Structures are given as structure tokens and as C-alpha cells.
Amino acid sequence: MVGEQGGRDEFISEGFHYWSKKDSFRKHMELEKSNYEIRLLATICSCRFLLKNALPFRGHDEMEKSNNKGLFIEVLSLIREDNEKIFKVTLENAPKNEKLTSPTIKKDIVDxxxxxxxxxxxxxxxxxxxxxxxxxxxxxxxxxxxxxxxxxxxxxxxxxxxxxxxxxxxxxxxxxxxxxxxxxxxxxxxxxx
Structure with missing residues (x-):
């Protein structure tokens, strides 16, 4: 009996208004938006520094265990050393699909x-x-x-x-x-x- 297995058709016929945690979801979204903005500003700041000084972005090996990750990652690491807000949301502390360190993101910022x-x-x-x-x-x-x-x-x-x-x-x-x-x-x- 598939129709009797768990749940109601809340999202199908009645809509979202009965969900008891919509305020929690809203707060979560605001926090994620704030974290994204902090991450983006740190990335832009790193790019601006490298562009202003005509320095290359990439290193030979940008993996976390590498000793020479390239100037972009090194500048971003330096920025976050003294700023706890930036430290909490960048590099290894960022969501895996939202680190904002990919070559495509950097190229878009440079453009x-x-x-x-x-x-x-x-x-x-x-x-x-x-x-x-x-x-x-x-x-x-x-x-x-x-x-x-x-x-x-x-x-x-x-x-x-x-x-x-x-x-x-x-x-x-x-x-x-x-x-x-x-x-x-x-x-x-x-x-x-």
C-alpha cells in the first residue's frame, strides 16, 4: 500500500504553510547568504591584490597538502589569518561546491x-x-x-x-x-x- 506509507501530501495539495520550521529555514538561508558574501569579498580582495601587483594566480599544485599552492590561495590564507569571520567560511571551512577558488570563478572576477x-x-x-x-x-x-x-x-x-x-x-x-x-x-x- 504505497498511499499509506509515511507522510502527507503537504507539498502537493496543501502547500508549504503548515511546515513548523519555516523560520529556521529562513534564518539558515540568511546565514548562508552572509557566509557567501564574506567568502566572495575575500576572493575578490585576493584577486584585486594579485592584479594590482601583476602577479600570477596559480601555483603548480593547489591541493591542500601542497607546500606551494600558488599566490591566490596564499593571499586568501593570509587574509583569513587575522579575521575569524573569514576563516570560518573560506577554503577548508567552505562547502565543497562553494569555495570560490576555481579557475572559472577567478576568471569571472578578473573579467x-x-x-x-x-x-x-x-x-x-x-x-x-x-x-x-x-x-x-x-x-x-x-x-x-x-x-x-x-x-x-x-x-x-x-x-x-x-x-x-x-x-x-x-x-x-x-x-x-x-x-x-x-x-x-x-x-x-x-x-x-
């Missing part, structure tokens, strides 16, 4: 920093004149790539050159190069005019 930096460069240029420097070459794995640099004069009269990015190219025809440059310009509110 966010990159977008903010490019936006500030474009805001500094504003409607003033600038030049674009483009160079195309192959990398070690024989894939075509294009480097884009903007050159402009700031409000103090200082000539600045700012690296905007490296774009992987399928081919190096002039139409493809122009299309990529146009996309970068439109994404950053820049105009050839």
Missing part, C-alpha cells in the same frame, strides 16, 4: 575588473580624440590574436597608452579585424567619429 578598468579609461577619454594601435600575431599555440591599445592625451596634457585587450581571431582579413574593432568600440561607447 569584471577588466570591464571596470576599460570603462574608466573610456570615461577619461570621453568625447576627446584618441588613436587606436592594433597589432596582430600568432601565439605559441599558433592561434591568431589581436592586441588593442588606445593612445590619448588626458586633461593634464599627458600622453597615455592604455592596453584594452587581446582578442583571439579566426582569421586576419581586414574585414574580420574591422568587425572586432567595431564591436569593441560599440561595447565601450567609443566612436571613430
Amino acid at each position: 569584471c575588473f577588466s570591464k571596470e578598468i576599460i570603462k574608466s579609461i573610456c570615461d577619461e577619454i570621453g568625447k576627446d580624440m584618441f588613436a587606436i594601435l592594433v597589432d596582430e600575431s600568432r601565439n605559441v599555440s599558433k592561434k591568431e590574436q589581436m592586441v588593442i591599445v588606445l593612445r590619448y592625451v588626458d586633461r593634464l596634457g599627458i600622453v597615455k597608452e592604455r592596453f584594452i585587450g587581446i582578442v583571439r581571431m579566426l582569421d586576419t582579413s581586414s574585414l574580420t579585424l574591422k568587425a572586432v574593432i567595431d564591436t569593441i568600440f560599440s561595447n565601450n561607447n567609443l566612436s571613430m567619429a
Whole structure:
């Protein structure tokens, strides 16, 4: 008799409102959200330090027993040494699927920093004149790539050159190069005019 085995159809027909521990669940969710925010801020802080100092993120072996886990893990470990709140929710104390130390997470954070930096460069240029420097070459794995640099004069009269990015190219025809440059310009509110 399957219908008589344990439980009621509370979630099916009557809904969630009879559950006696909904406040406990709400408190648990708030605590998890707070822990996630602490973990995320520590990860962002570690990334910011490494980016600001042009340091590599990864080590040879990032396993917990390794002596050289890489600068990202080492900086995160240093941040948490004197902060009990961060210590309780990061690295080995974090849920296994939510450590926020994967290469994908770090790459997403770096991409966010990159977008903010490019936006500030474009805001500094504003409607003033600038030049674009483009160079195309192959990398070690024989894939075509294009480097884009903007050159402009700031409000103090200082000539600045700012690296905007490296774009992987399928081919190096002039139409493809122009299309990529146009996309970068439109994404950053820049105009050839």
C-alpha cells in the first residue's frame, strides 16, 4: 500500500504553510547568504591584490597538502589569518561546491575588473580624440590574436597608452579585424567619429 506509507501530501495539495520550521529555514538561508558574501569579498580582495601587483594566480599544485599552492590561495590564507569571520567560511571551512577558488570563478572576477578598468579609461577619454594601435600575431599555440591599445592625451596634457585587450581571431582579413574593432568600440561607447 504505497498511499499509506509515511507522510502527507503537504507539498502537493496543501502547500508549504503548515511546515513548523519555516523560520529556521529562513534564518539558515540568511546565514548562508552572509557566509557567501564574506567568502566572495575575500576572493575578490585576493584577486584585486594579485592584479594590482601583476602577479600570477596559480601555483603548480593547489591541493591542500601542497607546500606551494600558488599566490591566490596564499593571499586568501593570509587574509583569513587575522579575521575569524573569514576563516570560518573560506577554503577548508567552505562547502565543497562553494569555495570560490576555481579557475572559472577567478576568471569571472578578473573579467569584471577588466570591464571596470576599460570603462574608466573610456570615461577619461570621453568625447576627446584618441588613436587606436592594433597589432596582430600568432601565439605559441599558433592561434591568431589581436592586441588593442588606445593612445590619448588626458586633461593634464599627458600622453597615455592604455592596453584594452587581446582578442583571439579566426582569421586576419581586414574585414574580420574591422568587425572586432567595431564591436569593441560599440561595447565601450567609443566612436571613430
